[in-house]
Amino acid sequence: MADERQVIVSVKNLKQYFNIGKPNMVKAVDDVSFDIYKGETFGLVGESGSGKSTTGRSIIRLYNPTDGHIYFNGQDISKIKSHGSKMKEFRREMQMIFQDPYASLNPRMKVKDIIAEGLDVHHLVKNDDERDKRVRELLDMVNLNPEHMTRYPYEFSGGQRQRIGIARALAVDPQFIIADEPISALDVSIQAQVVNLMQDIQKKQGLTYLFIAHDLSMVKYISDRIAVMYRGKIVELANSDEIYNNPLHPYTQSLLSAIPVPDPAIETKRTRIDFDHKRPFEDDQRLQEVLPGHFLYCNDEKAASLKKN
Amino acid sequence: MDKILEVKDLHVDFDTYNGVVHAIRGVSFHLNAGETLAIVGESGSGKSITVRSILQLLAKNGTISKGEVLYHGDDLLQKSDKEMDKLRGNKISMIFQDPMTSLDPTMTIGKQVAEPLLIHNNVSKKDALKRAEEVLRLVGIPNPQARMNDYPHQFSGGQRQRIVIAIAIVDYPEILIADEPTTALDVTVQAQIIDLLKELQQKIGTSIIFITHDLGVVAGIADRVAVMYAGRLVEFGSVNDIFYNPQHPYTWGLLDSMPTLDTNESDRLNSIPGTPPNLLNPPKGDAFAPRNAYAMEIDEEQQPPFFKVSKHHYAATWLLHPNAPKVTPPASILNRFEKFKKLGGNVK
Numbered sequence: 108m109a110d111e112r113q114v115i116v117s118v119k120n121l122k123q124y125f126n127i128g129k130p131n132m133v134k135a136v137d138d139v140s141f142d143i144y145k146g147e148t149f150g151l152v153g154e155s156g157s158g159k160s161t162t163g164r165s166i167i168r169l170y171n172p173t174d175g176h177i178y179f180n181g182q183d184i185s186k187i188k189s190h191g192s193k194m195k196e197f198r199r200e201m202q203m204i205f206q207d208p209y210a211s212l213n214p215r216m217k218v219k220d221i222i223a224e225g226l227d228v229h230h231l232v233k234n235d236d237e238r239d240k241r242v243r244e245l246l247d248m249v250n251l252n253p254e255h256m257t258r259y260p261y262e263f264s265g266g267q268r269q270r271i272g273i274a275r276a277l278a279v280d281p282q283f284i285i286a287d288e289p290i291s292a293l294d295v296s297i298q299a300q301v302v303n304l305m306q307d308i309q310k311k312q313g314l315t316y317l318f319i320a321h322d323l324s325m326v327k328y329i330s331d332r333i334a335v336m337y338r339g340k341i342v343e344l345a346n347s348d349e350i351y352n353n354p355l356h357p358y359t360q361s362l363l364s365a366i367p368v369p370d371p372a373i374e375t376k377r378t379r380i381d382f383d384h385k386r387p388f389e390d391d392q393r394l395q396e397v398l399p400g401h402f403l404y405c406n407d408e409k410a411a412s413l414k415k416n
Numbered sequence: 417m418d419k420i421l422e423v424k425d426l427h428v429d430f431d432t433y434n435g436v437v438h439a440i441r442g443v444s445f446h447l448n449a450g451e452t453l454a455i456v457g458e459s460g461s462g463k464s465i466t467v468r469s470i471l472q473l474l475a476k477n478g479t480i481s482k483g484e485v486l487y488h489g490d491d492l493l494q495k496s497d498k499e500m501d502k503l504r505g506n507k508i509s510m511i512f513q514d515p516m517t518s519l520d521p522t523m524t525i526g527k528q529v530a531e532p533l534l535i536h537n538n539v540s541k542k543d544a545l546k547r548a549e550e551v552l553r554l555v556g557i558p559n560p561q562a563r564m565n566d567y568p569h570q571f572s573g574g575q576r577q578r579i580v581i582a583i584a585i586v587d588y589p590e591i592l593i594a595d596e597p598t599t600a601l602d603v604t605v606q607a608q609i610i611d612l613l614k615e616l617q618q619k620i621g622t623s624i625i626f627i628t629h630d631l632g633v634v635a636g637i638a639d640r641v642a643v644m645y646a647g648r649l650v651e652f653g654s655v656n657d658i659f660y661n662p663q664h665p666y667t668w669g670l671l672d673s674m675p676t677l678d679t680n681e682s683d684r685l686n687s688i689p690g691t692p693p694n695l696l697n698p699p700k701g702d703a704f705a706p707r708n709a710y711a712m713e714i715d716e717e718q719q720p721p722f723f724k725v726s727k728h729h730y731a732a733t734w735l736l737h738p739n740a741p742k743v744t745p746p747a748s749i750l751n752r753f754e755k756f757k758k759l760g761g762n763v764k
Contacts, residue, residue, distance in 0.1 A: 154602035155573070264691050265459075294458040295629060299673035299687030306684075321602060324632075328675035328685070365607040367632025369674055371655045372755070374636035379607050 112144040114178075115283055115315050116166060121175035121185075123158075123165045135161040137339035138175070140394065143283075148309070148316040150330030150347065152323055152362070158339040159319050163285045166317070167201050168194065179283070199229055202276035206288035208268035212260040218271055219256035222246070225279040245274040249304060266297035270304065277308065285317045290325065302329055323366050327351055332400075335359045338387060341394055345401040355403045355413070358382050418449040420623050421470070421591060426483035428465055428474065437695050439465050439478070441647040447591065452617065452624040454634040454655075456670070457644035460692055463627045466644070467593045470625075471504055472497075487591075506536040509584040513596040515576035519568040525552070526564030529582045536587055548586060554619075555582045555612060574605035578612070585616055593625045598633060610637055631670060635659055640728070643667050646693050646703035648719075653729030660756035661763055662749060663723075663731035665710045672746045686746060702734070710735060710743050726762065 123136035136158045143149045153159045165172050168184060177185040179197065187193045202225075205211035212221055219242045223232070232238040243253040249270040260268060269289060276284055286305070290298040302325065309316060320326045326333060327347045334344040335358065343356040354360045361382035368374060391406040397413040405413075428440035440462045447453050455463045468474055470485050470492065485492040487508070492500070504510075509532075512518040520528060529548035533539050539547075545564065552560035555578040568576055577597060584592060594613065598606040610633065617624060626637055634641055635655065642652040643666065651664040662668055669688040690707040693699050702708070705715035714720075714734050723736035734740055744750070753763045 154604065266691065295631070295670060296458060296673050296688035297691070299685040300689070303685055303687055323603065324675050361604060365603040367603075367606070367630060367636055368676065369631040369635050369659065369671060370676075370755075371635045371659050372759075374632075377636070379611070382604070 112147075114142045115145040115180060116143040116317070117176075117178040118142075118162075118166065119176040119178070121162065121165060121177065122173045123161050123170055124173040127173065134339050136165060139336075139339070139341050140175075141334055141341060141344060143315060143317060144331075145282075145315055146309075146313055147331040148318050148329050150326040150333040151317060151319045151336060152321060152326050152333060153336035154321060154362075156338075157336040159336045160287055162336070163203070163287050163317055163319050167203055167285055168197070195229070199225075199279045200281050201283045201285070202279065202281040204269075204272050204276050204284060204286040204289045207292055208265050208272055209260075209292075211272055212268055214260055217257050217259060218246075218263075221260070221271060222256075222275045222278055225275065229279055231279065241278070242274075245278055248277065248308065249274045264297075265293050266300060269293060269301050273301075273304065273308070277312075280312075281314070283315045283317070285319070287319045288321070289318075291320065291322065298325065305329070323362065335362065340388065340404060341402075342404040343402065344394070345398075349398075349401055353398075353401070355397065355401070356405075358387070419446045420449045420488065421447040421625075422484075422486040423466070423470065424484040424486065426466065426469060426485070427481045428462075428469055429479055429481050430475070431477040431479075432696075435696050438698050439647055439695055440469070441695075441698060443483075443644075443647070443649055445642050445649065445652060447623050447625060448640075449623055450617070450621055451639040452626055452637055454626045454628060454638035454641045455644060456628060456631060456634055456641060458629060458692060460646075460695075461644040462647040463644050464595055467510070467595060467625055467627060470593065471508060471510060472500055473510075502536065505532040505584070505589075506587050507589055508591040508593065509587070509589040511577075511580055511584045511592065511594040511597045513599055515573055515580050515600065518580050519576060521568050524565050524567060525571070525579050529579065529586055532583065532587050548582070551582045551586045552579070554616070555579070555585075556608075557582070574601055574608065577601060577605075577609055581609070581612065581616075585620065585622065588620050589622055591625065592622045593627075595627045596629070597626075599628070599630070606633070613637065631659075631674060643670070646698070647695055648703065649732070650704065651729075651731040651733075653725065653731075656756070656759060656761065657726065657729040660752045660759065661725070661729070661761055662752065663725050663729075663736060664704075664733045665708045665735070665745075666704045667731075668745050668749050669707075671752070672748050676748075686748075702732075712740070 119140050121136055121139045125133045125135060139162060151159045164170055166177055172185050176183050184197055222242050222245055223238050226232050226238060226241060232241055242256050246253045246256060251270050290301050318329055330347045333347045333350045334341045337358045343359045354363055361380045364380040392404055394402050394404045395410050397403045397410045424444050426440050426443045430437040430439055443466055457463045469480055480493060526545055526548050529551060530544035533544040533547060549560045549564055557563055557578055598609050628634060638655045640654055641658040643650050645666050651667050662671060672686045673688055675685060688707050693703050701717050702715040702720055705711040712734055720732045720734045722730040722732045724730055735743060756763055
């Protein structure tokens with residue numbers, strides 16, 4: 108089945124370093140490769156500092172990648188210039204939803220102007236009537252009252268603000284959306300509302316998502332495939348059931364063993380798996396396919412033994 | 417069991433630009449010696465304000481308009497600020513959510529951990545620092561002797577939260593109030609901090625009030641659980657009562673809206689529709705009624721009292737009234753009832 112699927116985003120040997128040449132150089136993303144298929148939700152999980160957000164930000168070109176390539180629909184976008192027309196074209200196809208619904212909306216702009224900013228930049232509407240009509244459509248799509256389009260962000264709750272952020276991302280009709288911890292700042296009862304909304308819209312519009320999060324149970328629920336990041340590298344990648352039922356990397360195992368489960372009987376019996384952070388990587392290791400569709404960061408010997416079983 | 421702390425009919429109001437917000441509207445609960453009580457609720461439900469009222473750490477525009485906070489039978493709300501100072505950080509101490517802002521960036525951590533001892537006890541600086549070193553070792557800071565002279569920025573987030581915990585327990589408090597102590601941390605670090613709190617509880621016998629919005633964390637740490645909504649408790653009971661025999665539709669909604677690792681992508685998540693009410697004008701009836709699929713007419717009119725479910729389990733919902741119609745809870749809740757029966761519980 109995987110062969111028939113069309114690759115929408117392909118990341119090849121992406122490196123994103125900061126403070127290059129200085130003593131405080133950070134290899135935030137260190138040689139990462141993966142493909143995202145059209146129409147799927149690709150989950151990227153890891154702890155703070157693992158490089159998951161940086162990966163997302165490099166893909167949408169908020170940074171200039173240090174090395175490597177990013178292909179979007181087959182076209183290399185890793186080198187296109189920041190303010191050129193090509194970048195503008197590309198940004199219409201790829202949008203982002205941010206973590207903090209308070210900081211990501213301009214408090215001095217009306218909701219309709221926040222949502223329509225993309226429409227204006229790309230000249231997608233001819234006049235104010237058309238603009239208002241499109242904003243109404245978008246507000247309706249994210250289950251907000253179109254009558255509220257002249258209000259300011261402070262008049263909305265966290266969950267409602269995140270819906271505004273989603274409407275803004277959808278305004279330019281993108282193919283691909285990067286959602287960077289879109290529900291982490293929301294209450295449990297509101298998280299489910301936003302996740303359901305994102306899934307409904309995905310079905311209707313055939314969108315592809317890169318869903319970045321640290322909440323593993325929600326990631327498992329929403330994602331088709333999941334990549335686990337640790338210190339700038341992908342240590343494991345597989346479909347979401349496989350990651351949860353058959354985690355192979357000790358870091359993935361440790362991460363899964365730490366997820367709190369809302370069931371006291373399970374919690375009292377839980378044993379945590381500790382991960383040794385001292386020597387996480389060896390020189391002879393690389394990300395390779397060890398089972399069909401299941402990639403592991405390991406050496407060739409380990410891969411060969413896993414393939415045999 | 418000994419009731420070490422008892423909060424009775426607590427009411428807290430906040431004066432705001434838009435009017436008076438009735439943030440806490442009659443909350444009563446108690447804490448038994450040696451146990452961990454978890455208070456769960458969404459942001460704005462009043463869980464933090466409730467525990468801050470215990471230590472009278474409210475913002476300037478907040479007033480406790482009614483209620484009692486009995487500590488060993490003594491009403492803390494009648495005490496002067498000076499008397500409260502003797503209790504804070506000594507008998508009752510608090511861990512705050514954000515380890516980044518609750519430490520003084522200009523003070524070495526050794527001094528910060530020793531500070532409560534120097535203020536409350538008549539100990540020499542040398543002894544206090546020695547004790548600080550012991551406690552830092554206890555909370556798992558490696559090589560504490562050398563790190564005593566380091567500043568907060570030289571530690572990771574998880575280590576800083578350990579330091580905050582060290583400050584809170586250095587005087588072996590009777591009561592430890594932890595306000596979302598793990599929310600800002602990664603899951604693996606969160607698991608370590610929870611294990612640490614459990615271990616400390618066994619070693620020094622502290623009673624803990626643990627505030628969180630994460631039901632997974634509650635399942636792992638609590639002996640008893642109180643669920644808050646819109647400034648009131650809606651249900652309380654043992655951890656098994658709340659997780660396997662929940663009675664309030666809000667508790668159902670909270671448990672039901674979390675995906676478990678068995679939830680498939682094809683199953684839609686059950687969300688609670690709408691948002692919590694504005695407490696500038698608290699609703700006349702049950703505050704949860706507008707979001708409650710099981711609401712009845714009486715919910716709009718009259719606040720439900722607490723109905724007894726079992727010896728220590730109470731829920732404030734009209735569904736428990738003898739005349740209420742029988743309703744079927746969500747499927748995931750029925751599964752929980754099955755587990756309750758297996759544990760020997762009595763499901764109504």
